[in-house]
Amino acid sequence: MTAQTPNPTPQSPRKEQRTLTWAERLYLPEVLRGLRNTWRHLFRKPFTIDYDGTERASPLKYHTPRPGYRGEHYLKKDEDGHVKCVACFMCAAACPAECIHIEAAPTPPDWKDRERYPVRFEIDLLRCIYCGYCEEACPVDAIALSPTYNLCSVTREEKIYNCEKLLADGERYGLSLSTHRYRPDGVPGATPAAQGSAH
Amino acid sequence: MSTETPSAPAPAAPPAPLGPLPKPPLGPLPKPPPGLMTLRVNGKDHFIDPRKYRTLIEALHELGYPIPHFCYHPGLEPDGNCRMCCVNQRDVKTGQPLMTLNLANQPFTSYPKPVISCREPLDPRGMVIETETPEVIKGRQWVMEFFLINHPLDCPVCDKAGECALQDYSFLHGNADSRFQETKVEKAPKELSAPEQDYGIKLWTDRCILCSRCVRFLTEVSGTSELYIVKRGDRSEIDIAPGHWLNNPLMGNVVDICPVGALLDRRLIFTYRAWYFRITRSVCPACARGCNIIVDADKQCVRRLRPRENRDVNLWWMCDYGRHDFHYVNAKERVLLCRVDGAATTDIQGATRQVGARLKEFAQADPQSVAGLVSAWLTLEELHTFRQLFETLGSRQIGALAQPSTKDEVFPKFRIEADKNPNRAGLQLIFGADVEKNTAALIEGIQAGRIKALYLVSSMPHYTPPPELLEALKKLQYLVVQDILSGPLADAAHALLPGAAFAEKDGVFVNSRNRAQLLRRVIDPLGQGHDDLAVLQRVLQGAGAPDAKLLSAREVFRRMGATYPVLAGLTHRELGHKGLVLGK
Numbered sequence: 201m202t203a204q205t206p207n208p209t210p211q212s213p214r215k216e217q218r219t220l221t222w223a224e225r226l227y228l229p230e231v232l233r234g235l236r237n238t239w240r241h242l243f244r245k246p247f248t249i250d251y252d253g254t255e256r257a258s259p260l261k262y263h264t265p266r267p268g269y270r271g272e273h274y275l276k277k278d279e280d281g282h283v284k285c286v287a288c289f290m291c292a293a294a295c296p297a298e299c300i301h302i303e304a305a306p307t308p309p310d311w312k313d314r315e316r317y318p319v320r321f322e323i324d325l326l327r328c329i330y331c332g333y334c335e336e337a338c339p340v341d342a343i344a345l346s347p348t349y350n351l352c353s354v355t356r357e358e359k360i361y362n363c364e365k366l367l368a369d370g371e372r373y374g375l376s377l378s379t380h381r382y383r384p385d386g387v388p389g390a391t392p393a394a395q396g397s398a399h
Numbered sequence: 400m401s402t403e404t405p406s407a408p409a410p411a412a413p414p415a416p417l418g419p420l421p422k423p424p425l426g427p428l429p430k431p432p433p434g435l436m437t438l439r440v441n442g443k444d445h446f447i448d449p450r451k452y453r454t455l456i457e458a459l460h461e462l463g464y465p466i467p468h469f470c471y472h473p474g475l476e477p478d479g480n481c482r483m484c485c486v487n488q489r490d491v492k493t494g495q496p497l498m499t500l501n502l503a504n505q506p507f508t509s510y511p512k513p514v515i516s517c518r519e520p521l522d523p524r525g526m527v528i529e530t531e532t533p534e535v536i537k538g539r540q541w542v543m544e545f546f547l548i549n550h551p552l553d554c555p556v557c558d559k560a561g562e563c564a565l566q567d568y569s570f571l572h573g574n575a576d577s578r579f580q581e582t583k584v585e586k587a588p589k590e591l592s593a594p595e596q597d598y599g600i601k602l603w604t605d606r607c608i609l610c611s612r613c614v615r616f617l618t619e620v621s622g623t624s625e626l627y628i629v630k631r632g633d634r635s636e637i638d639i640a641p642g643h644w645l646n647n648p649l650m651g652n653v654v655d656i657c658p659v660g661a662l663l664d665r666r667l668i669f670t671y672r673a674w675y676f677r678i679t680r681s682v683c684p685a686c687a688r689g690c691n692i693i694v695d696a697d698k699q700c701v702r703r704l705r706p707r708e709n710r711d712v713n714l715w716w717m718c719d720y721g722r723h724d725f726h727y728v729n730a731k732e733r734v735l736l737c738r739v740d741g742a743a744t745t746d747i748q749g750a751t752r753q754v755g756a757r758l759k760e761f762a763q764a765d766p767q768s769v770a771g772l773v774s775a776w777l778t779l780e781e782l783h784t785f786r787q788l789f790e791t792l793g794s795r796q797i798g799a800l801a802q803p804s805t806k807d808e809v810f811p812k813f814r815i816e817a818d819k820n821p822n823r824a825g826l827q828l829i830f831g832a833d834v835e836k837n838t839a840a841l842i843e844g845i846q847a848g849r850i851k852a853l854y855l856v857s858s859m860p861h862y863t864p865p866p867e868l869l870e871a872l873k874k875l876q877y878l879v880v881q882d883i884l885s886g887p888l889a890d891a892a893h894a895l896l897p898g899a900a901f902a903e904k905d906g907v908f909v910n911s912r913n914r915a916q917l918l919r920r921v922i923d924p925l926g927q928g929h930d931d932l933a934v935l936q937r938v939l940q941g942a943g944a945p946d947a948k949l950l951s952a953r954e955v956f957r958r959m960g961a962t963y964p965v966l967a968g969l970t971h972r973e974l975g976h977k978g979l980v981l982g983k
């Protein structure tokens with residue numbers, strides 16, 4: 201309304217009271233002035249994006265998080281296609297939200313390289329605070345947080361990820377053997393050469 | 400280490416010279432009181448009785464000096480093979496460190512001689528010991544470095560992680576990096592017990608540090624000597640004679656005493672992580688000896704039992720029957736709901752009130768038509784409450800059930816009792832010595848129709864009722880059963896109330912040597928949150944006892960002193976973790 205007078209005394213922050221003129225009390229000019237702004241933006245390029253979170257085709261329609269962004273988890277596979285996790289519970293012990301639930305078991309006899317694996321591995325992503333401690337704690341680099349940005353779901357059950365889902369996610373992101381934390385250019389799984397050197 | 404690897408000899412850095420040893424700034428040892436000796440540890444003088452301790456380490460531990468050790472175990476003969484427990488000893492007169500023999504006869508090139516504190520007898524003339532000097536610490540670091548040369552370092556998949564001595568001392572005295580460049584000697588895991596047996600011990604050979612505790616246990620305590628060390632040098636390993644298996648009822652103890660994760664219990668492999676356990680000191684309910692145990696629980700599930708030291712009862716050990724006898728606690732067959740009028744209900748207050756009222760009805764018609772059967776698995780407090788109930792009803796018809804006895808099993812340093820009831824002595828304390836003989840008379844009374852209502856509190860997990868009892872129960876007009884597992888007794892009941900297992904209740908058991916010991920609650924009672932004591936107290940209320948209140952076991956026990964002179968003045972707190980012999 202009125203230009204704010206610079207107020208030197210912080211003790212009286214109230215604005216000066218003034219009666220409105222007749223034109224001002226009609227409100228119409230002000231409303232029209234506001235509508236002018238609306239119409240002007242109607243024909244401009246929008247600031248928002250039509251985000252559906254599935255398409256990578258148009259960079260406009262996908263938000264690529266910065267490197268080191270911590271989104272949904274995934275589990276990695278080893279060279280034999282088995283889950284890399286050895287069910288050591290380090291991630292579950294480190295997790296401040298206590299949202300990782302593991303059940304360990306002896307491996308099937310044809311897994312020659314180790315004796316312990318998770319028969320059940322569940323992360324309750326509704327409780328997860330995406331701190332990344334699980335990734336730090338893992339001694340075999342089996343669990344990691346992906347740069348997945350869209351974390352929404354329609355039901356609660358969907359947000360409890362089991363072992364299969366976590367492994368499939370790893371494959372989907374092309375991350376199953378690599379670690380995105382150390383990627384040099386911010387693109388997950390882009391440089392196989394960098395994979396070995398990280399660990 | 401590996402002799403056949405001709406690795407290019409890297410110029411080994413000479414060991415860092417140990418600085419000149421400081422002279423202790425101390426005068427002569429003070430004269431001890433008669434019968435004692437002076438032990439000066441890190442400059443502090445202690446007067447101790449040398450006859451009380453076998454070796455130096457025991458005195459140091461008791462005085463509060465945490466000497467790291469692997470092969471020493473208080474329950475086994477000292478062996479002195481790991482050298483982790485070395486401390487410095489100084490000459491009492493000169494204050495100089497004791498020196499190794501200087502064979503080359505060169506002046507002052509010898510190193511101070513560390514003494515193996517787990518083998519060193521106490522010298523009654525006095526001793527000067529240093530436990531934390533740089534040389535001692537350096538010695539421990541070297542020992543650790545040697546242990547870790549061939550150790551697989553597979554803590555993430557090892558069940559001992561979190562309670563492993565090697566891990567702890569590695570944290571204290573280990574190096575982050577290994578200087579060892581050659582390949583490690585690989586040793587495959589092996590089964591020590593017959594594979595077809597459902598319970599057994601498995602050996603992860605490469606994790607073993609050859610402390611020989613397991614070998615000594617099986618020689619000294621169980622006397623079965625199944626295990627021994629074969630091969631030499633870094634290829635040594637624990638083994639069992641071909642065609643023989645580790646199979647004795649004490650073998651579970653080797654899992655506890657193995658300082659690393661080399662020996663593991665096949666039933667428990669991969670089922671737990673030690674850092675999730677809630678630890679409770681309790682008493683094993685599987686026999687009349689009442690071994691002191693620790694109950695490890697994860698959330699509301701009992702996962703493991705292991706022995707706890709009590710030199711008056713079980714030393715450091717327990718038997719495997721007791722060790723594995725906890726699976727019924729979380730079993731599917733548990734009685735969790737009440738059943739009255741043929742319908743299951745969660746309303747335990749209503750059910751107990753009804754049971755109390757019905758029993759009272761029978762008692763008002765004829766007090767001796769109501770009978771009670773208790774078991775030798777109930778705590779003193781529960782038995783006392785049961786007695787109060789029958790005093791209220793006016794009936795003297797009380798009998799008792801008990802697990803049948805087997806045979807004593809005797810080992811050189813352990814004895815498994817034949818009596819498989821934890822509280823038979825307590826039962827006889829409350830109801831007199833003849834209470835079990837009464838049972839036959841009760842059964843007869845039921846058959847003859849003199850007894851019309853029976854309240855049976857069993858809470859015994861493995862009890863098979865004799866056929867004559869089951870036969871008689873059919874004749875009853877009203878049978879109340881309080882039990883933990885469903886079975887023939889629960890099926891026969893007109894009213895069923897949930898019982899509680901040993902892990903769900905507080906209370907006192909009296910063992911075969913009249914020692915009262917504390918049973919502690921580990922998990923919440925599964926039967927509608929009521930343990931046996933609470934159920935009994937509610938029934939007592941329902942039967943119209945004028946001043947019946949819901950009291951904790953602690954309070955009930957405190958008040959029991961007024962009734963039983965032998966318990967006068969005793970409280971749970973006074974029994975403590977190790978219990979007290981009654982009437983002493």
Ligand code: SF4
Pocket residue numbers: 291294295296297298299300323327328329330331332333334335
């Ligand atoms: S990101 Fe943090 S909160 Fe989420 S599962 Fe991992 S450790 Fe737990």
Ligand code: SF4
Pocket residue numbers: 284285286287288289290291292302334337338339340341342343
């Ligand atoms: S820390 Fe890694 S290996 Fe251990 S349980 Fe978690 S994901 Fe599996």
Ligand code: SF4
Pocket residue numbers: 606607608609610611612613614637656657658659661662
């Ligand atoms: S198996 Fe365990 S107790 Fe036996 S020698 Fe090896 S480390 Fe010691």
Ligand code: FES
Pocket residue numbers: 467468469470471478479480481482483484485515516517518
């Ligand atoms: S504990 Fe003394 S040498 Fe092993």
